[in-house]
Amino acid sequence: MPLSWLVLIVLALAAAGYFVGRIRVLKLAGGDVRALHSLPVYYGANVALSAAVPALGVLLLWLLIQPSLIENTVSAMIAPEMIPEGSNLNLVMADVRRVADGLYTAVETGAMNMAQVDALQASADVRATLGELGVALGQDVRPEVLAAAKSYLVASGTGNTARMVVVLALSLTGLVLSMIRTKPDYRARNVVERAVLALLMAAASLAILTTVGIVLSMLFETINFFGLHSWKDFFFGTIWAPNFRGDSELSILPLLWGTLYISFIALLVAVPIGLFAAIYLSEYAGPKTRAFAKPLLEILAGIPTIVYGLFALLTVGPMLINLFGQTGALGVNWMSGATSVLTAGVVMGIMLIPFVSSLSDDIINAVPQAMRDGSLGLGATQSETIRQVVIPAALPGIVGAILLAASRAIGETMIVVMGAGAIAKFSLNPFESMTTITTRIVSQLTGDGDFSSPETLVAFALGLTLFVLTLGLNVLALYIVRKYREQYE
Amino acid sequence: MTDVSQPNSAGTPQSSLHRLDARTKRRNAAESRFKFYGIVAILIGLLMLVTLLYTILSKGTGAFSQTFVTMQVELLESKLDKSGTRDLEKIKKVTTFGYAPLIKGAFEKSVLEHGIDTDLKTKDMAKILSKSAASQLRGYVIANPDKIGETIEFRFLANSRVDGYLKGRVSRESIANDKNITAAQLDFVDQLIAAGVLEKTFNIDFIIGADASDQRPEAAGIGVAMVGSLFMMLVVLALALPIGVAASIYLEEFAPKNWITDIIEVNISNLAAVPSIVFGILGLAVFINYMHLPQSAPLVGGLVLTLMTLPTIIISTRAALKAVPPSIRDAALGVGASKMQAVFHHVLPLAAPGILTGTIIGLAQALGETAPLLLIGMIGFIASNMPETIGEGLLSPNSAMPAQIYEWAKRADPAFYERAWGGIIILLIFLISMNTLAVILRRRFERRW
Numbered sequence: 001m002p003l004s005w006l007v008l009i010v011l012a013l014a015a016a017g018y019f020v021g022r023i024r025v026l027k028l029a030g031g032d033v034r035a036l037h038s039l040p041v042y043y044g045a046n047v048a049l050s051a052a053v054p055a056l057g058v059l060l061l062w063l064l065i066q067p068s069l070i071e072n073t074v075s076a077m078i079a080p081e082m083i084p085e086g087s088n089l090n091l092v093m094a095d096v097r098r099v100a101d102g103l104y105t106a107v108e109t110g111a112m113n114m115a116q117v118d119a120l121q122a123s124a125d126v127r128a129t130l131g132e133l134g135v136a137l138g139q140d141v142r143p144e145v146l147a148a149a150k151s152y153l154v155a156s157g158t159g160n161t162a163r164m165v166v167v168l169a170l171s172l173t174g175l176v177l178s179m180i181r182t183k184p185d186y187r188a189r190n191v192v193e194r195a196v197l198a199l200l201m202a203a204a205s206l207a208i209l210t211t212v213g214i215v216l217s218m219l220f221e222t223i224n225f226f227g228l229h230s231w232k233d234f235f236f237g238t239i240w241a242p243n244f245r246g247d248s249e250l251s252i253l254p255l256l257w258g259t260l261y262i263s264f265i266a267l268l269v270a271v272p273i274g275l276f277a278a279i280y281l282s283e284y285a286g287p288k289t290r291a292f293a294k295p296l297l298e299i300l301a302g303i304p305t306i307v308y309g310l311f312a313l314l315t316v317g318p319m320l321i322n323l324f325g326q327t328g329a330l331g332v333n334w335m336s337g338a339t340s341v342l343t344a345g346v347v348m349g350i351m352l353i354p355f356v357s358s359l360s361d362d363i364i365n366a367v368p369q370a371m372r373d374g375s376l377g378l379g380a381t382q383s384e385t386i387r388q389v390v391i392p393a394a395l396p397g398i399v400g401a402i403l404l405a406a407s408r409a410i411g412e413t414m415i416v417v418m419g420a421g422a423i424a425k426f427s428l429n430p431f432e433s434m435t436t437i438t439t440r441i442v443s444q445l446t447g448d449g450d451f452s453s454p455e456t457l458v459a460f461a462l463g464l465t466l467f468v469l470t471l472g473l474n475v476l477a478l479y480i481v482r483k484y485r486e487q488y489e
Numbered sequence: 490m491t492d493v494s495q496p497n498s499a500g501t502p503q504s505s506l507h508r509l510d511a512r513t514k515r516r517n518a519a520e521s522r523f524k525f526y527g528i529v530a531i532l533i534g535l536l537m538l539v540t541l542l543y544t545i546l547s548k549g550t551g552a553f554s555q556t557f558v559t560m561q562v563e564l565l566e567s568k569l570d571k572s573g574t575r576d577l578e579k580i581k582k583v584t585t586f587g588y589a590p591l592i593k594g595a596f597e598k599s600v601l602e603h604g605i606d607t608d609l610k611t612k613d614m615a616k617i618l619s620k621s622a623a624s625q626l627r628g629y630v631i632a633n634p635d636k637i638g639e640t641i642e643f644r645f646l647a648n649s650r651v652d653g654y655l656k657g658r659v660s661r662e663s664i665a666n667d668k669n670i671t672a673a674q675l676d677f678v679d680q681l682i683a684a685g686v687l688e689k690t691f692n693i694d695f696i697i698g699a700d701a702s703d704q705r706p707e708a709a710g711i712g713v714a715m716v717g718s719l720f721m722m723l724v725v726l727a728l729a730l731p732i733g734v735a736a737s738i739y740l741e742e743f744a745p746k747n748w749i750t751d752i753i754e755v756n757i758s759n760l761a762a763v764p765s766i767v768f769g770i771l772g773l774a775v776f777i778n779y780m781h782l783p784q785s786a787p788l789v790g791g792l793v794l795t796l797m798t799l800p801t802i803i804i805s806t807r808a809a810l811k812a813v814p815p816s817i818r819d820a821a822l823g824v825g826a827s828k829m830q831a832v833f834h835h836v837l838p839l840a841a842p843g844i845l846t847g848t849i850i851g852l853a854q855a856l857g858e859t860a861p862l863l864l865i866g867m868i869g870f871i872a873s874n875m876p877e878t879i880g881e882g883l884l885s886p887n888s889a890m891p892a893q894i895y896e897w898a899k900r901a902d903p904a905f906y907e908r909a910w911g912g913i914i915i916l917l918i919f920l921i922s923m924n925t926l927a928v929i930l931r932r933r934f935e936r937r938w
Contacts, residue, residue: 206736276526466767
């Protein structure tokens, strides 16, 4: 039975339980609502929840656990010597899954029955048979793969049947048990409310689960990576030269340099513009200008990064070439390709202007008016007040805002993928193309990567470094901002 | 107070409030300079916005029109169905190559009909059409075998170079080294325009059509990717809204002040700032490598974007819940409602407009996100089939609007760049309407307490 049917049946049971529970308790109370402990809806909801929640919860867990269990048993069937040269367990397992899927379709569509599948020999042309059913296999099926695929099919078949039985049994048990408990003096509302609270709590914990998922998924692969590649080279080496035939030099430093350099240029663009815009908007501008200019500036933050990427690649890059290129207006021949640190940096700077301006604006507005009045009363001009009183008072917050913008810049992907280039190197020349951590993550993980080679796994180590880096910056920024806010509250 | 009446000693400058001294002038100049910097900064910001929008509009509008050639094609029985039995199997055996002579014949006829004077061979004339012309013809014949022998009017896509010529992207100078088109063919194109055979019209296929291979930029459309995005948004809406609202209700209304709550709160604010590509890595590792969900499927994209959007929705929902005054809760509790009843019956409905606004903004953000989609494989193939069922829409490989734009930007032919900008116009139209809807909802339903 397909999964969707199972879910629908459980939901139907729950819906039926809701009405039956309601009717039953009313009947037991002789139709008098006043004889009940809770409102009738709660009795219905109690039955519905007991029918649905445990069953669906178990189903979810089952879905998470069954694949890895089957994977482990089946992959144990494939001895290391059976793995062909140049391949690995993951690739063989992918084959096994594909064949098993094919056989499953064959059984589903009725082209074969289980006995026929069992009798299937690798010598018989499995590939052709499956090909007729529209399951394309890349190569002929080897006997050990077929055997593994068969046991995969059988195991997942058994698993799915067991899943169906367990889930339905749980649902029915829940339904019946709660039905038995449904009596007029049963404290249905309290039970339902406790259950709902638990569900709310579970939803809130999803945030923790996501973080744990992020950290764990990257951590495991990173550990695998460090098993294959020396961590010293990763953190302290100076060359990034992945080579899919193996023996590559994978160190983060040149990428980190490119990332920081581009972020620095982006901040060089965004911070002065953003800060002056924020000062003007909060200190000088009238309500009309403010209502007009602030939302317009914030549009810049709402534009998807792919748009900025395309803008960098197709507009800003060629424009910079026209200025600094060989045949450029300045005649300096500094730039040879449209992708460069400057291209990506300038465009990213544009994107960050509203981040800096909005955050700084809030922070400048939070400086108490009394401080301004005091300074103005002593005869300072408005700009002197801003420079000598408002900005120093707001400085921690502004630093926090800049740090947040920096963390954005470091984690930004599309602009650098399209505008920065692919060459990892240490250079101070902003007209050269350089690469960043995020760009390399994308290039190492797109395409048919093989998840046991260091060239692919390095992306997880890069991702973890990026995560830690941005997290550190954010925590620092939030700490600074929060500490500063408390001063004036 | 003796200082006051002391006369000025000789040598110190006279000062008067009516005459600005040098220092005041300097200070006033500094003041106006400072103010000027602020204005310049804002103007630069706005200028960037205008430049960006102008670039998008000027480069992208071309994608919405396309050059078509309208011709009478005689579906010759001798070429398509030699046996004359109209047997579909036999008709299907004629490949697209078999249809090329028909197109050449159609050109010959229309040259005669319009009195166009050209030395071009019919083979070279036919090259101004898209490579899809023959298969378009074949598809029509297979769908309507009874029309064989008749003469039917067809509207063929012109080649992307011809299209570029009409849009000003291609000129006689720029094709000097181009193998795909010659100056003589452009002359022919001019004659066809004069005869009204070839014209540039609105191109609905760009909006509803499928992507095409990198040989045929003129046939590429964003429709299938749009459906992919739609399915992803459905997943995000179905998961992120209930989970986000439930989490916010717990944190805002029920959570005790303890370290677990603190951890959850810190987690949510940090997740909001995690780079989107990290969510892509999570999706790749958990949903594809561990759970073996199909690669490139909108379901996986939707799940990843859900995790990414949740913090946004939670933060705005909490703000909406916080804006409901405590007196509402107190009143509900006062007449005997339980805490849960007070929240679900009174606070939540009052916070609904705010929650909705936050959700729409979160969805808009998810719609434009590209980086995580690259990692879960929503690029690198041609999204050519419209899904037929909901299950297929969720599970079969598809692209999404931003991923499709990226895909086009990567292709070598500059004709795809126009498509990419055009795609951005469509994407921005979606984003702008979603954000406008959010603003309208807020204006319409927002309550001031």
